[in-house]
Amino acid sequence: MARPGIFKDWFVIRKDLPQARRATLTVVSFVLPLLLWCVVSYVPWVWHPDVKIELSAEREGVTTVFTAGDRVSKAYFPEFQKEVRDENAAVIAAREAGNPETGARRMNQKLLRQLAPLAMAQGWIGQEDGQNDAALYPVWRDLATGAKTAVKPHLSEENLAIVRQNWERLGALSPEFVFKQLPEDPLLKLIPQGAPSNPVYLPAPHEVIEAGLRDFTAQASTGEQTMGDRYVASLKIILWGFFWACLIGIPLGILCGVFDFFSKLCEPFVDFFRYMPAPTFSTLLVAVLLAGDAPKVALVFVGTVFQMVLVVSKTTRLLDPALLEAAQTLGAKPKQMITQVVIPGIMPNLYNDLRILLGWAWTWLVIAELIGVKSGLTEFIETQGRFRNFERVFPVIILIGVTGFVTDQFLSWLHGLMFPWAGRSGALSRGIARVFTWPFRAIAASRGKALAEHAERMAAVRNQTQTP
Structure with a gap:
């Protein structure tokens, strides 16, 4: 059966796709996960096991207090609302019976602050005014009289009715906030409001973008590092650790690949040592190198160099033996064979090996920055994760991934410039290589x-x- 025309030439064994199709698939490989993330986050009937609270209330006799921004399970949220409605019903019943509770002035003051998250979201008050009763008091008045209307989040009709009832009592006692003028009997509590939400560990894309922009543009407090400073510190640890690994691993790997003497002397121990988890040496590295960046660089080195020796030795052995035989025929000495035949011959494949090993080194960053004195991007990830601020964790994780991906793509492009005879290269790369x-x-x-x-x-x- 013939393949449909739309799939023609897309699935051909051992044949590269045209450049335009390859570029399209590269874009799609990123768009698909992002699209799935958006569907899970924004389509209400897809997953959303939690409710993100937009407006909350304290309940009598309950020590757990939920505030705006917290998440509760979708099954529990109706029960939370019911408990608050029951408390309001008890307050109304006591009023109608002529036996209202007294001594609730302090509780009424806290109740006024229920509107603080909504008022801040609308821009009516600043972040610093969350407990400024004098600033919040007019918000109750304006919502009750219709002078202001809340949008995103909005107030439900039920809560608007509660605002009007409460303001009727508040406004009759004082047009401005005066603690001694607050009612002695309880006011009605606002009913909790919320929106369908992902779990706290999977924030929506817009929350991640907003948090990332906020963190990466914020000025650091005295004694604190900016996100840019943290990023540079993490890059230094990776690059220095990889540099020392290359300085030791490349020459040793080439010697192991050329001389059986070095292969039998070094590779058995290297092969044994590479199975030991590098983090197990973290305490020892701190004891030897003290606190600071030195043990972190050493951990990246330990986690990379043993893999590098084996990979480089394998690449060296794959060199065409005919090149070595030709050099021997021409009278080349061992030193000349290494410097003028082996190293130039393996250079294109060695370059690709180092690209892959650099990605391997990045995987040690988070562990390395946790040993000794926590530092860099990992300190930020660990701190924010502990407080469950995952919308602030995701931008840093994405930044690390983008850095690795962009670096790898740039190095791949340089491969075509430096070794145009070793793979696909365009006229530009061949021309630049010819000049150099x-x-x-x-x-x-x-x-x-x-x-x-x-x-x-x-x-x-x-x-x-x-x-x-």
């Missing part, structure tokens, strides 16, 4: 010419000695 390799090509051409002249002289000598 011109001195080496000139030296190679000169050496080739000298070898050819030498071969001609040797042939002439042989002819003379063979002539009778």
Whole structure:
């Protein structure tokens, strides 16, 4: 059965797709998870096991207090509302019976602050006025009289009726806030309001964006680091740890791949040691290198260098033996074979190995920054996660992923410039490589010419000695 035309040339074994299709699939690979996240977060009938409280109330005899922004299960939220309605019904019944409770002035003052989250969301008061009773008192009046209307979140008709009833009693006693003028009997409590929500560990995309912009543009307090400072500190730990791993791992890996002596001497222990979890050495590293960045860099080094030795030695062994045989035939010494045949021959594949190993080094960042004195991006992640502020955790996680991805793509692009003979490359990369390799090509051409002249002289000598 013939394939539909729409799928033509999309699924061909061992054949690269056209550049436009490859770019499209790359974009789709990011769009699909983001789309799924948006569907889960914004489509009301999809999942949403919790309710995010927008307006809350305290209940009598209950020690757990929910405030705006907290999440409760969808099954419990109606019970929460019912308990508050029952308390209001008891207050109304006591009034009608002519036996209202007294001594509730302090409780009424706290009740006035129920509207603080809603007023701040509308921009009617500032964040610092959440407990400013003089600023909140007019909000009750304006909502009761219709001078102001709440939007996102809005007040339900039930709560609007409660606001009007409460203001009728408040306004009759004092047009402005005066604690001694508050009613002695209880006011009615607002009924909790909320919206369907993901669990706290999966905030909606807009919450993540807002929190990220807020954190990355905020000025740091005295003695604190900005997010930019934390980011730079984390980059230094990764780059220094990877640098030392390369300094040790690359030469040792090449020696193991070239000489069986080094292979049998080093690789068994390296293969044994790489199975030991690097974090188990964290206490030892802190004891030896003290607090600070040194043990963090060392942990990235320990977690990367042993893998690097084995990967580089494997890449070295994959070099075409014909190149080594040709060099030996031409009289190359071991040092010349390593520096002029092995290293140039493995360079394109070694470069790709280092790209992959750099990604491996990034996986140690979070663990490394937790040992000794917590620092960098990980300190922020750990602190905010402890307080369940996951909308502030996600931007940092995404930043780490974006940094790794962009770095890898940039290094991949450089591979085409530096080694245009080793894979796909465009006219630009071939041209740049031709410019930068011109001195080496000139030296190679000169050496080739000298070898050819030498071969001609040797042939002439042989002819003379063979002539009778």
